[in-house]
Each structure stands twice: as C-alpha cells, then as structure tokens.
Amino acid sequence: MLEEVLFAGFGGQGILSSGMLLAYAAMAEGLHVAWVPSYGPEMRGGTANCGVTVSDLPISSPLVAEPTTLIAMNRPSLDRFEGDVVPGGLVLYNASLIDREVLRTDVRVLAVKANEEAERLGSVRVATNVMLGAFLAITGAASLRSAAEALQKVLPPHRHSLIPANERALEAGARIASRISSKLGLWGPGIGSVQP
Amino acid sequence: MDKVLMEGNAAFGEGAVRAGCRFFFGYPITPQSELPHYLARRMPEVGGVYLQAESEVAAINMVYGAAAAGARVMTASSSPGISLMQEGISYIAGAELPAVIVNIMRGGPGLGNIAPSQSDYFQVVKGGGHGDYRLLVLAPSSVQEIIDLMAVAFELADKYRNPTMVVGDGVLGQMMEPVELGPMPDLVLPAKAWATTGTAGRNTRNIVNSLYIQPEELEKVNLRLQAKYSQMAKEEKRWEEYRLDDAALVLLAFGMVARIAKAAVDKLRAAGIPAGLIRPITLYPFPDIPVTQAAERAKAFLVVEMNAGQMVEDVRLALCGQRPVHFYGRTGGVLTSVAEVTGAAKEIWEVIE
Known part of the structure; x- marks a missing residue:
C-alpha cells in the first residue's frame, strides 16, 4: 500500500493539521509515514499545502510530486495541482469554494460541499477533516477511529474543545463517501466521477 | 517501542x-x-x-x-x-x-x-x-x-x-x-x-x-x-549503500536528495537499468572508499545535488578520471524530483549502451 496525498488550500483551513492527523493515524496503525509542509510566507490567507506519504514499506522520497490523491480545498489549489495527480488517482474537492468541475477524465473524482457540511456540524474550521473522513472511507489508508484518536495529539490543549466537532466531521465525510460509493460502485477498479 | x-x-x-x-x-x-x-x-x-x-x-x-x-x-x-x-x-x-x-x-x-x-x-x-x-x-x-x-x-x-x-x-x-x-x-x-x-x-x-x-x-x-x-x-568515513552490488550506473547524493535518488534507483531498476546509490553520511571526511570500489563494476557515476555541482568535485577527485562522472542539480532552492533524476540517469545510460 502506498498513498501519496496532497492536501492543498489556503492558510487557516487546517490543511497542515488535517495532513498531520492522517500521518498520526497511519503511524498508530504501524505504517510508515512522512509529512512535508509547504506554505506561502503568510500564515493566514496565503496558500498552504502539505504532502503526506503512507506506506507499508519504508519511504524513500517523502516529497509528493505526483499525488495518488489530491484534496483540493479551494479553486487555486485545484487549478495548480489537478494536472499532477497520477492517472487512476483520486481528486477530492471542496465544492463549497470550487465553482468548476475537474477536467481530467482519467482520475476518480468526488465533490463534497465541505464548508456547508462543516458549518452544519458547528464550525467551518473542520471542513478539511470532512474531506479527510471521505478519503479514509474510500482508501482505507487508516481507520476513522485512529484518526479520531489522533486528534488529541494534533490539536493543542487549548483547542481540545473542538475534538467532538472534528470527530463529527470525519464521520460525516466517511458517510458521504460510503453513501455515494455504494450507490454508484464508484471506487472499484473503474473510473468514476461524482460532481455537482 | x-x-x-x-x-x-x-x-x-x-x-x-x-x-x-x-x-x-x-x-x-x-x-x-x-x-x-x-x-x-x-x-x-x-x-x-x-x-x-x-x-x-x-x-x-x-x-x-x-x-x-x-x-x-x-x-x-x-x-x-x-x-x-x-x-x-x-x-x-x-x-x-x-x-x-x-x-x-x-x-x-x-x-x-x-x-x-x-x-x-x-x-x-x-x-x-x-x-x-x-x-x-x-x-x-x-x-x-x-x-x-x-x-x-x-x-x-x-x-x-x-x-x-x-x-x-x-x-x-x-x-x-x-x-x-x-x-x-x-x-x-x-x-x-x-x-x-x-x-x-x-x-x-x-x-x-x-x-x-x-x-x-x-x-x-x-x-x-x-x-x-x-x-x-x-x-570516521561513513556512508550508506543501496542496490550497489551489481550497479553499472552509480548515483551519489546526500541528505534529502539521497532519498529522491533512492526512489530514482528503484524506478531505474524497474526499467531494467542496473542503478545503485552511495549516500555519503560524512561529507568530511568524504567516503571515497565505496566510490573507488564501485568503480570496479560501474560504467558511469551520476552525482545529484541541490546546488550547481559541489560534492561532484570530491567524487571526481576520488575517481581520478577512471570513470565518467556526470552531474544533475537544481539551484536557487528548487527541489529536484524523482522524475527529473530518473530522466537524467536514463539519458546517461542510453549513451553508455
């Protein structure tokens, strides 16, 4: 198993911490992991992205140049990274902020209105974890339970009040992905696409 | 643990x-x-x-x-x-x-x-x-x-x-x-x-x-x-060898770049090219021992760095012209990639064959 996931969005969307959550969750399950951040000079409002590699073998290059999955949280991220995804890979995008469809026809696509979903759960700040929940349900890279447990480590103590909202976000994302996949048989060997 | x-x-x-x-x-x-x-x-x-x-x-x-x-x-x-x-x-x-x-x-x-x-x-x-x-x-x-x-x-x-x-x-x-x-x-x-x-x-x-x-x-x-x-x-010379035993094309890289080069070696091997890697762990003293040993089998060397070619000089010194030493690098803070390194190695291999 080798998953090379690129989380991309703008500063403040929790891009780096969602990536870290995946890394912690997979590490807890005994997998090899690496987390590499890259962000613009401004912490908030600038572009932010991080690459997370999860593998059952030792990781040689931890740099995610050709992601197996792209989680795009805003339009500039989709524009910039859509072309890099490996053929047959997965594109999860935030349809709340992205007003176009994915142009690639050789990748699997799932659009999720992550901001709306997150707001419904209590905080727009958990939107990226809605996407992470969907990713985990589709790929099985780590269990939802490991991700939920890792929240303790990723969130600083003064943010632990947000753990329940984050757990709900992970579950909601997983539910959305499973509902769609069971309906369409989407995540099997073929190429599928679910867009608004 | x-x-x-x-x-x-x-x-x-x-x-x-x-x-x-x-x-x-x-x-x-x-x-x-x-x-x-x-x-x-x-x-x-x-x-x-x-x-x-x-x-x-x-x-x-x-x-x-x-x-x-x-x-x-x-x-x-x-x-x-x-x-x-x-x-x-x-x-x-x-x-x-x-x-x-x-x-x-x-x-x-x-x-x-x-x-x-x-x-x-x-x-x-x-x-x-x-x-x-x-x-x-x-x-x-x-x-x-x-x-x-x-x-x-x-x-x-x-x-x-x-x-x-x-x-x-x-x-x-x-x-x-x-x-x-x-x-x-x-x-x-x-x-x-x-x-x-x-x-x-x-x-x-x-x-x-x-x-x-x-x-x-x-x-x-x-x-x-x-x-x-x-x-x-x-x-005190220290180094790591990777798939070096039968390598005809030997890559050298240190630090983060060595991990990119390691992944490139796997890609090259998958394409039928007998590549290997020497990763210097001590930069001084420079580990010339594996370089001269590898030269007994290797046809060429490729040094990969995130600079305009610095460690490559020590590799050339170690080999004293015995084998051709090529260089691939990116400068200015640009990261190189597995695809780039693999591409550079394939070009060298095509000339050798």
Whole structure:
C-alpha cells in the first residue's frame, strides 16, 4: 500500500493539521509515514499545502510530486495541482469554494460541499477533516477511529474543545463517501466521477 | 517501542539534549527557527541553558566560551547566519575545542531565499573560515537519523576536540517522521582535563588559545591539526549503500536528495537499468572508499545535488578520471524530483549502451 496525498488550500483551513492527523493515524496503525509542509510566507490567507506519504514499506522520497490523491480545498489549489495527480488517482474537492468541475477524465473524482457540511456540524474550521473522513472511507489508508484518536495529539490543549466537532466531521465525510460509493460502485477498479 | 511523530528541526534539538548537550546559543533564522524554539522549552526541563544571543557572531563566541569551559554546547543557524559565524568557527577549530553546529541550508548566494538547498557544501567541507582547518561534517537524511547522528556529532567533537557540523535543508528541518526515542540515555561524559575550569585541584593553568605569534610554534599546531584530520579520514568515513552490488550506473547524493535518488534507483531498476546509490553520511571526511570500489563494476557515476555541482568535485577527485562522472542539480532552492533524476540517469545510460 502506498498513498501519496496532497492536501492543498489556503492558510487557516487546517490543511497542515488535517495532513498531520492522517500521518498520526497511519503511524498508530504501524505504517510508515512522512509529512512535508509547504506554505506561502503568510500564515493566514496565503496558500498552504502539505504532502503526506503512507506506506507499508519504508519511504524513500517523502516529497509528493505526483499525488495518488489530491484534496483540493479551494479553486487555486485545484487549478495548480489537478494536472499532477497520477492517472487512476483520486481528486477530492471542496465544492463549497470550487465553482468548476475537474477536467481530467482519467482520475476518480468526488465533490463534497465541505464548508456547508462543516458549518452544519458547528464550525467551518473542520471542513478539511470532512474531506479527510471521505478519503479514509474510500482508501482505507487508516481507520476513522485512529484518526479520531489522533486528534488529541494534533490539536493543542487549548483547542481540545473542538475534538467532538472534528470527530463529527470525519464521520460525516466517511458517510458521504460510503453513501455515494455504494450507490454508484464508484471506487472499484473503474473510473468514476461524482460532481455537482 | 513507541514511536512519536517529530519535526526534523525539533529532532536536532532533542538529539542534542539526549547526547548530553546542555547549552544552546543561537539567533533565529528561517528555515531552522523551530530548532531554537524547541530548545527554548526543552533546555530548562533538563537543567540546561537556552540563550538567544544578539547576533550570530555573539552566539558562536558564546559557544567558543562554553566549549572552552568543557561544556557540551551547540548552536544552529541557516546559510547566511552560518557565514556570519565563520570567524568564530575558525577560532574554535584553531583552539581545538569540541562543539556542534547545525546548518539548515537555504537558497543562496546572498540573502537568497528560505527554500531548501545544499549550496553550502564547499563552505562546510572545504573550510568556510580562514586558515587550514577542517570540520567533521555529518548529513542525516531522515528525522530518525537526525536523532542518531546528533549523538555521533557530540562524540566525535569530543574525541577529536574539533567542531562538528551537521547539515540539513529546509525540507528535512520542517518535515515530520516517526522516531523511536526510547528512555533518556544515562550518559557518562568523558573528562576534559584541558578545560578552563579554574585551578582547584591543579597546580597548572589550562589555557585555551588560537594565537601563536611565532611561525614555528604555529606550524607545530598546524601539523598537529593535520595529523588529527588524517586520523579522521582513516577512522570516521561513513556512508550508506543501496542496490550497489551489481550497479553499472552509480548515483551519489546526500541528505534529502539521497532519498529522491533512492526512489530514482528503484524506478531505474524497474526499467531494467542496473542503478545503485552511495549516500555519503560524512561529507568530511568524504567516503571515497565505496566510490573507488564501485568503480570496479560501474560504467558511469551520476552525482545529484541541490546546488550547481559541489560534492561532484570530491567524487571526481576520488575517481581520478577512471570513470565518467556526470552531474544533475537544481539551484536557487528548487527541489529536484524523482522524475527529473530518473530522466537524467536514463539519458546517461542510453549513451553508455
């Protein structure tokens, strides 16, 4: 198993911490992991992205140049990274902020209105974890339970009040992905696409 | 054993603490600021001293002073800051004091940028400051290896009474990987009879100095230093080999780039090209042993660096023209990729075949 996931969005969307959550969750399950951040000079409002590699073998290059999955949280991220995804890979995008469809026809696509979903759960700040929940349900890279447990480590103590909202976000994302996949048989060997 | 996810810069700090380092003097600069940030919290927990100096020049001279007093001491900076420290590093080398300096290299020359780079190879390996001196130089390529090599860095510094530099780049500094820390080691540090700790229990004064007015006297010091560097060259070369046994095309890379090159070797092997990798772990002394050994089977070498071609000169020196040595590099803080390295290697292989 080798998953090379690129989380991309703008500063403040929790891009780096969602990536870290995946890394912690997979590490807890005994997998090899690496987390590499890259962000613009401004912490908030600038572009932010991080690459997370999860593998059952030792990781040689931890740099995610050709992601197996792209989680795009805003339009500039989709524009910039859509072309890099490996053929047959997965594109999860935030349809709340992205007003176009994915142009690639050789990748699997799932659009999720992550901001709306997150707001419904209590905080727009958990939107990226809605996407992470969907990713985990589709790929099985780590269990939802490991991700939920890792929240303790990723969130600083003064943010632990947000753990329940984050757990709900992970579950909601997983539910959305499973509902769609069971309906369409989407995540099997073929190429599928679910867009608004 | 339980693993923890740790950032590279923090691992330099934790590795130092576990190696018995209790004094840190430094000045912030991206992309290594997480290291002093980590130690500002960690040093007080172990009864150590964290001090943010007013400049890099002050920091390295504080290191000089603490090392003279026999402390396990370190500083850290990034390329432009390391340039500012060169006078002090030369003094520490001349006074034969053990100290550890971490350089998280960034794009240069000049202020350059904060992106990852390896363009300080010449500076750290060939001198940097004035005078005939050498540093021991270590180049980890994973967060676990940072922890392991920081212990080695302090041991070697003490063994040779010589400054050791540990180099990384911005990616290695800011990436996170699992590490096994284990329990805090119970260290018994070697006694330092030469340290300037006062004359209690002693009749003679210890003097730490790098000033020798008489040329003949300074020449003796230089000869002693050179003998020490020869011993390092004999005993301290370290490297990792990967799929090297039957390699006809040998890649060389250090630090983060070695991991990209390792992935490239796998791609090349999958394409039927017998590639292998030598990863120098010590940059000084340069591990020429595996290079000359590999030349017995290899048809060509490819050195990959994030600079315009620096370590490649040491590879050419090791081979003395026996085999063609090619170079592929990116500069200015641009990361190379597995695809680029694989492509460069394939072009070389096509010419050979």
